[in-house]
Amino acid sequence: MQLAGANVATKEEVSAGVTVEGLTVKFRGTPLIEGISTFFEPNKVTAIVGPTGCGKTTLLRSINRMHDHVTGMQVSGSVVVEGVNVYGPDVNVREVRRRVGMLFQRPNPFPRSIAENVGLAPRAHGLANRSTVREVVRENLEMVGLWDAVSNRLHGSPFGLSGGQQQLLCLARTLALSPDVILLDEPTSALDPDTTDHIESLMKTLSEHMTVLIVTHNLAQASRISDNVLFLMKGGVVEATSARTFFHDPADERSRAYVSGRIG
């Protein structure tokens, strides 16, 4: 495995996807998602869609164990990433999160310099040392197309960047750990159309090397970028199929209603 940076273009191995089995997440006893079983194909973009409150984000956050930090959340079932059940005993959560990156709804850069935003996590995980970290920072900023804009202010504050640039910085920060899976939680909902286009095309490129899961409210976006669609309603799976089938000939009546805009 290549250690330094996210030079994904040369990464040989192929992700084996994510398998979810009987996943139930409860908050103070109330189920948010119940008994979800599904498979996210490797090297594909899967869009998780559904009406507000259907459990899209809850499902996404189960995959990198973000519920661990919220009191009152109980998770049961299994999520297998690269052959490892992330809820199994003796699992190293730190390593799970190294391999499963996450991009949030709004950009959340660290209150540190731009270079540190990208370089701190690879240093913490021992993926880069003092001398190679510059290269990691550069590679990943180039990967997301931010290098030219920030190369002369690497030691400046990220809060001087536009919202879109901040989100790209957060993406570079995630890619710097060479994840096998990347989770995107409505990553463009707060962004301008140009940056949205840019991030959407990046997702296509990324899916050549990793499993990409995106939660989106925007059906047009889902149809533009996804290979597969997982449609949830009321905490359960309604339909999991290819994007082509979902948007043109869905099997379930509720999917048809959702795609045509009658519900949602």
Add this chain to the structure above:
Amino acid sequence: MILVRRRTGGLPAGPARVGRASSADLSRGDRILRWVSGIAATVPFAGLAVIVVIMVIWAIPAVIYSGTTFFTSTKFFIGNLYAPTLTVSNGISAPHGAIYGALTFIIGTLSSSLIALALAVPISVGGVLMLSEWIPRRLEGPLSTFLELLAGIPSVVFGFWGLTVLGPLLAQHVFPTLARLGVVLPFLKGPWAFNGQGLLTASLVLTLMIIPIIASTTRELVKRVPVLAREGALALGMTRYEMVRVVIIPYVRTGIIASALLGWGRALGETIAVLLIIGMANNPPANAYGTTSTLASGIANQLDAALSDFTGMAVRAIAELGLFLLVISLLTNLAGRLVISRVSGDALPVGRGI
């Protein structure tokens, strides 16, 4: 009376006003509220202004008499009240041999407050981070309440406890160990008073007194760190410690400086606890344990004797001490508030180097 004058009827002229009302369309209740709140709003400003002006007026003769001696002499002596002659300096007369040097008090104030600050900041910040990140949620509430109760202990109780319990304890069990460091740091060599009275004991009690101030501000700031920012660090597989270092510390750093300044202001002005513990000596401390006085404790200690000075100069010299203390306390407070108001914006400090 103007406060209760009734409106005499008729519609107010001109279009209806929005925002601040003119007196024409005020009801009786409005007028009363306006007067009462106006007075209430004026009192603090007026109070501060009056205090400063009176202190300045009282201090002027002492300022003229002492000149720069105020800052350069460690000797504060109200003079021989029974001597047949007076000492005249810069045209102002005072009892024979009177000298009003503040250097002892300044050294005592700065050293005790800075030692307290140096201990209280790491303890408060460490404690707050411990509470917010590692201690289980259900223990967090009671422990923070306990921390805030510490702020409610009257300072005379702190002083009494320092004098009767902490001082003797330190003198018997802690100072002998500290004295071993005297090889490296000569000011720790000793000797110390048998009951522990002196600078270090006073500084430790001051530490306890300012911890709640620094800790409660820091706690508010740590709570205000956005969840999204914390999750960003955790989602990258960072540990709690790394998250604290990478996200939380940069967010709260400026605020900690501000709260430290507020705490420092408190330590500078603390009187009764210090007076009871620091030993009331009229000289700079001989070593870290030495007895001395601070500006505040010195004022309280000297005032009784000063009132017997028939020329009145001793009281004026004490007013000068008070004025100086007032100015430095105001400055640290202002600086603290200024930094806090700056942090309230989104200007965030940025670290350097990976």
